[in-house]
Structure formats: structure tokens, C-alpha cells
Amino acid sequence: MDQRSDEQLLANHLAGETGAFDCLVARYARELHGFLCRFVADNHAAEDLIQETFVQVHLAANSFDPARRFRPWLYTIAANKARDHLRTRGRRQQYSLDATGPDNDGPAPSQRLEAADASPTELVDIDERKSAVRQLINRMPEHLRLILTLGYYQQLPYAEIANILDIPVGTVKSRLHSAVNHFAKLWREHTEPGSRPEP
């Protein structure tokens, strides 16, 4: 694996080194795809968005400030692309947080592993729970869903999230707590039917 830093790879790409940009793509494709899938809740859209993100990174490489870190810049571009997508197409209620979903054939690999030792009844319960979690996450406000994805699923440091969203670190922390509390409230309403508000 290439040991050079992201910033060095980008500089080499600008200098004309073949393969430097591919290294960056290989380094970040998986986690960026995960982020986009979770945030926009649409696998096909996420595939388009990750391609657009890397094309944008390539086209804007000359404007990248070498004094900054590459990863927050990459996430900033990806998050902006995703928000534009959500605003253009409207928020979707039909989604897929992993490869499983209405647009895919058969269960996801993770589901196949998990289901190996489960009975048919348990499989139905697991599917229902995943589906419920996806739906609840998608009911969250966009800014809370975004920070939950960055802070919990992507496990980015607070400072990096602050850089991506251009907000103070303290705001990142409080907003992430709000996101977790918000999801907890939705989850309780889901699991305790008595506390569930009328739609």
C-alpha cells in the first residue's frame, strides 16, 4: 500500500504522475461510498455522487490549499454534492442503507452472514429491525442525519467534522448529541407502541 500522504498523492497527480489519483480513489472509495449511501439513502444515487465527487476533486485539485488536510476537503465536496442531490430530488422515503433493498437482488453479504445460524422467524425480525432503523434515520432532519453519519458511522474526529461542516467543534459535539437523542426518541416511539405519536 502506498505510504504517501493524501496531500502528497494529490500533488503528484497534479505533477502528472500516473496512478497517484487512483491511489486516492482506492483509499477513500469504500468509506466515501458508505457515507453517501447512509446519508442520501439511495445506493444508485450514491454511486453517481461518489463519481461526481472524485471528478470534482480532480478538476479542483489546483485550487486545493496544500496547508489544509485532504480528507475534510474530500468530505466537504461529497457532502455538498449529496445535499444538492437531496434538494434537487427531494427527500426520499424509499432507500437502502446497504446493498440490500428494493433495487438489489437477494440479501446483502452481511445479511447472509448474520442469517446463517438464524431461524426463519429470527430472519424476519432482523429484517424488520434493519428496515425500521433505516426508516427512522431517514425521518431525522438532514443536518442531524448528516452529523450522525459523520460522527457515528464514519467515526470522524470532532475537529475534522467541524472542518467539513464549517462549524465550531462545540457545535459538532452538541449537534451529535442532539442527533443521538433524536434517534433515541424515535426508537423508543417505535419500540414502545404506547408512546408512539399518531401519524
Place this chain on the structure above:
Amino acid sequence: MTSSPDSEFDPKLLDLHLGRLSGPERAALEQRIKNDPALASQNEALAAMFAALNSVPEPELPQGLTERISARVAAAGPPPRVVRPARKTTAQLAELEDAPLIRMRSFREIAAVAAMVVLAVGLGVPSMLHMRERGQRIACSQNLANIGRGMQAYALANNSSLPFAGWNGNINSWRPTDEPGLRVLPNRRHAYALSRYGYVPVRFFVCPSTGGLPMPEDQVRKHNDFLESRNVSYAYQNMAGMRPSLRDNPDLPVFGDDNPLFDNGWPLFGSLGLSDPANANSRAHGGAGQNILTIRGNVRWTTTPNAGINNDNIWTLDGVDKYTGREGPQSSTDSHLLK
């Protein structure tokens, strides 16, 4: 650390499940959870909720996606070049600050700005004062025009006589005096009749250039003279001699800005160092000239006191060198405007 009002959980617990606590912080919190049943209950609920969040696995990377990304990037062509302004070093900036050319340009700019300010003040202030004076002069002429209309109305109602409050040359003096047996009757008292009998509002007797103060309207009918000298700015034809009427020469000046040679009847010849009394203008407009009103009702601005009939000096009586306070015009063409 306390939880926010809308928070259901201790923030430290949230940080624990979010993986944001250091080793010692985590150990301390776990100890607290053991000792605090309420915190333990919260922790259980949070654990269940995070287990639900964790149940959604990480999406699988589609086959061939990285290749498709690389292909699209290659198809996009080379990145456009961005020209960044070169950053100047501290030394370069210091050099620029010390550069004589920069100093010279700055000095020139300052000098140019200063010159413009001086020019603006030099031209602008006199111009502004001139405009102000012109405005006051026009307002003054309008006052006199109003007085002229009132004067003619008065004359029409009084057998063509101009305003007159009576005069007895044996006992009256228009000049202030302590002489026994004499009663001072300022010449302005004759003009007061115009306001006293309602022909001219008393405010028209104050020229805006003089800083005078109009007499209160509600006091006018209670008196026979202006209460104070500053209630009237204009001089009226001396009524101690031949009194004019509408039948006299219509070009005779009968009202005008105050006489510079007399101060409320006191002759000022020599006392104020008037070098050329024969050519002195009223002080009402800075000595530039005076507005005068004729019997006909015309108002005009003149820059010389010799503006009467046949260039008569409107401030003096013909043939009189010493003014005791009883002198008056001896002809119908002799103007002597006096307050």
C-alpha cells in the same frame, strides 16, 4: 457535565457509546454506572438503541466502482490551472513600506487631498455664506413689499397720508434727550401705526439679516410703539418735517434698512469712525447695500445711500449738519430714513 433540557441521556454516556472517551474517562464512567442505578438504566437503554443503529451494516462497495471513477476522472481531462497570487514575505512587505516611491506617492496623494480640501473650503464657505446672505436679502425685500402694501392701504384710508403718530416740534424730539420739557418720540413710532391698526403683521418689521426679534402679536394692540428697538429693523421717513403722502413723488424712498448714521436717533457721525459717511451703507446686510421702499410700493436693492430723488442721500437731511432731534425734511423730495 449536565445534560441539556431536551437530552434524555447523560452526555458522558453518549460519548461512551460514540467512542469519544479516553481510557481514564471511560473507566471513571463505568465505575459511576456501577454505583448509580439511574445511570445504569440509561446506559441499558442507550446500549439497546446503539445496537439497533449497529444492526445496519456498512454498505458493500459495488463491483467495478473504483474503475468507473477512474474512467470518469480520465474523461474529465486535465484540471484547469489556477493562478494564485504569490504571497509576499515579511521582508518583501517591509521593503515595500520603505520604498521612497511609495512614500512620494503617498505624500502627493496627501498633498492633493489637502489642496482639494483647502479649495473646497476656500470656495465653498464664501459661496455658502453668499447664498445665505442672498436669501436673507430676498426675505428682507419681501418684508418691505408687505410693509409697502400695508402702507398704501393705510394711506387710502387716511386721506393719502402715510402713517403718522403725531408730532409737536416744541415738545417732541426723535433723538433721546434729558432736556427738560422735551418728550422723546422715536421716529419708529409713526411706522408702528401700520401694525397697531392691523395693516402689517408685526413680524414683517424684522429683517432676517439683523437677528431682531418680532414683537409678540398679542401685545401689538396694547401699545403705541415697538416694545424694543430689536422689534423693528427698518428705518422710516422722518416725520418731523414735511410729511409725505401718496400724492408726492412716487419714487421717494420712505422705508429701508436701518440708517447707519444714527442709532435709535443718536447721531453717530465720527463716533464710529465712519470715514465716508456720505457713502455709508446700512449695516443690516454687512455694508453691501440696502433694500429701500418707495411711496409707489417698489422695493429695490441699492449699493449706495444716494438712492433718493436726484441722488439724494437717504440717511441725511438736506442742509442739516447738526441733529438735535427736532429736524425734519423741508421738501417733499428729501428722504431721511430713521428709526
